[in-house]
Amino acid sequence: MTQDDGGLDGLVRKRIRALRVAQGWxxxxxxxxxxxxPSSLSRIENGQRRLALDQLVTLARALDTSLDQLVETDTDDVIVSPMIDGTHGLMRWPIKAEPGMTVMRQRMTSPPSDNPAGMRAHPGREWLVVLSGTAVLMLGHRRFRVETHQAAEFPTMLPHAIGTAGGPCEILASSTAKPAAGTTPTRPPSRTRTDHDHRGLRGHLRGRQPEQSLSCLMSKTPCI
Known part of the structure; x- marks a missing residue:
């Protein structure tokens, strides 16, 4: 019988296949x-064979991942709306999985300032690509002309400023801020597992019950 592919079982099966294909295997x-x-693996991927915990452990190891990652069911919001700064003509998106990292899109109409006081410096790195027009990047004592579709990457501890080389210019940039010295970077807390508790799964692992299905193992209610 084909297992239900709309829940956790189906997600794990698709993940196994996707990881295998990504490895080129x-x-x-x-x-x-x-x-x-091969026939057993084919039936696992196609939902024609029940997933057992011992198989998941072996498959996770073979695919160079962890059991937690193989059965991950995180459903954080996928769509992120930008923070808009109309004064400076930019939109900014935070990367939730990487605290301190942001992506920015900006339209510029002015050249960079020649005044050193207008240059910024801070821990981290920045990568940018020019979407349209031509940009001028001031980096320390150097001046770079960045054409459409060209990219630049640099450590942001170098004093830097960016502007246009004439007409309007639009860039897309990604920046990563490093924590100040003596501090420890923090990450968002892990989500509390409710429907699917990994501790329960590990308990089953220690109990060596390989014939139970994944949906039974991850459920808080007993399966008969």
Missing amino acids: SLEELATRARLS
Whole structure:
């Protein structure tokens, strides 16, 4: 019988196949690494065989990932709206998984300031690409002309400023801010697992019950 592919089981099966394809492995190659028969692996991927915990542990190891990552069900918001700064003509998006990292899109109409007081410096790195027009990047004592579709990357501890080389210019930039010396970077706290508690899964692992399905193992209610 084909297992329900709309829930956790289906997500894990798709993830196994996607990780295998990303490695460039055939069914036979992954099956060999996971000590399964190719037909068994095919039925696992296609939802025609129940997922067992011992198989998941072996597959996670063969795919060079962890059991937690293989059964991850995080459903954080996927769509992120930009923070808009109309005064400076820019939009900014934070990268939630990487605190301190942002992506910015900016339209500029003025050249960079020649005054050193107008240059910025801060811990981190920045990468940018010119979407349209031509930009001028001031980096320390050097001046760079960056044409459309060209990119630049530099440590932001170098005093820097960016502007146009004439007409309007639009850039897309990614910056990573490093924490100040003596501080420890923090990451968002892990989400509290409710429907699918990994501690329960690990308890089953220690109990060595390989024939139960993944949906049973991850559920708080007993499966009969």
